[in-house]
Amino acid sequence: MTHTPFSKPTDAELEILQVLWQYGPCTVRFVNEQLSQTKEVGYTTTLKIMQIMHEKGLVKRNDESRTHVYEANVSEETTQKHMLGKFLDMAFRGSASKLVMQALGNHKASKEELNQIRKLLDKIEGGEK
Template identity: 65%
Template sequence: MKPTDSELEILHVLWSNGPSTVRQVHEKLSQSRDIGYTTALKLMQIMHEKGFVSREEDARSHTYTALVSEEATQRNLVDRFVETAFRGSASKLVMQVLGQHKASREELNEIKNLLNQINSSDESN
């Protein structure tokens, strides 16, 4: 199961700030978009039911913690996106991204290093 866009926004807050109350998440989200407190609360309750977050109940508040890692979530979203939008072709995805987005010299160097690492591990197998 993949998180919705709104759930992903909440996960980003939890990944960045660590365990947080609904109020803390709401305050962070309110900086970039108009979202009501009860909407944030309902989303986080749904996320708890889905198993995306855990909830620790205190006398006055609930603290939520992400149960899914950022890396695993990104990997799952990318895998699904490559399968659905690019028919499983990672090279088509990369070509599309590089064709639409001007990569910095640093980003291109990171990509080259990653490709070299992949080639090195393939050759050693």
Template identity: 60%
Template sequence: MEKNNIKPTEGEMEILQVLWAKGRCTVREVHEALDKKDAGYTTTLKLMQIMHDKGMVERDTSSKTHIYNALISEETTQQQLVNKMIDNVFNGSAARLVMQALGNQKTSHEEIELIKDYLSKLENK
């Protein structure tokens, strides 16, 4: 599977978010960061092994404790998932996605200003 076609599951996304935030981690570090009461360490280990097999993460086995690192970028993964959501859920309309997202969440003044700046830059392209 090509890295640019990988579509992480919800559980895989949670692990990737830990690796993106912290960088290289052991399974124990990822498991503790997830802080899931309902999932055991072995569940996290198995999921990370599957992610390694899929090419989402690399594993350094040079020491007794294996260290994992994300192989797929946060930005590319987010872009792929948003594009899929726009196509599948919002019938190809990015505007509908944005309106739904802004209508369902409490958007801060700072976030609104960032959005305005981004829209302004898009208009000036």
């Protein structure tokens, strides 16, 4: 099986990754129960998607016991950076300012979010990364 350095997750795969990032290693049943809280999804569908994710290298599977346990094989931060970079290039022609202006114009940022943005800007202006 050939793995690419980063395999872009589909929307369904991203939902599963969100569960794994939040809870750590999980069984298919647990992931399915979490997904079922917001939408109707069958167990076999969740299982099949997670099997495909394993083939793509997005998740690792521990099959030492009868119940397989899956865990994310990609970090949340790496996934976000990669997906945001692609989105920024495609939707905003690489302009971070256009992205930020659009995001802040369409979403009321909390005081805490604005403070985090200010700290990041101060850090960037200070020459840090």
